[in-house]
Amino acid sequence: MDVxxxxxxxxxIFAGSIVAVVVGYLVAxxxxxxxxxxxxxxLVATVAGFAGLVMSAWLIGAVMPLPPPDGSSIWGPxxxxxxxxxxxxxALYLSGMFIRRAFRENKASGQGAR
Numbered sequence: 715m716d717v718x719x720x721x722x723x724x725x726x727i728f729a730g731s732i733v734a735v736v737v738g739y740l741v742a743x744x745x746x747x748x749x750x751x752x753x754x755x756x757l758v759a760t761v762a763g764f765a766g767l768v769m770s771a772w773l774i775g776a777v778m779p780l781p782p783p784d785g786s787s788i789w790g791p792x793x794x795x796x797x798x799x800x801x802x803x804x805a806l807y808l809s810g811m812f813i814r815r816a817f818r819e820n821k822a823s824g825q826g827a828r
Contacts, residue, residue, distance in 0.1 A: 734761050742815070755816035759809045766805030773798050 734757055741754030776798075777791035 731761050752816045755812045759812035762805050763809035766802045769802035
C-alpha cells in the first residue's frame with residue numbers, strides 16, 4: 715500500500731468510529747422508541763469496546779517483554795502502563811455502561827431509560 719493510501723484508510727476508520735459514537739449516543743439519548751435507544755446504546759458500546767481492546771493490545775505490546783531483556787530499567791515500562799492505562803480502562807467502562815443501559819428494562823411504562 716502507498717503511504718497516502720494507508721493514511722486515508724486510518725483517517726477514514728477513525729472518522730467513521732467518531733461519527734458512529736456521536737450518532738449512536740444521540741439516538742440512545744434522544745429517541746422516543748425503546749428499540750432505537752437500544753440500537754444506539756449498542757452501537758456506542760461496540761465502538762467503545764473495540765477501541766478499548768485495541769488500546770489495551772497496543773499498551774501490552776508497548777511494554778512487553780517485562781522486564782526488558784536488555785537489562786534496562788523497569789521504571790520506563792511501568793510508568794508507561796500507569797500513564798496510559800486509564801484510556802483503555804475508560805473506554806471499556808464506557809462500553810459496559812452502555813451495554814447495561816441497552817439491556818436495562820424500563821421501570822415505568824412510557825418512560826425513557828435514563
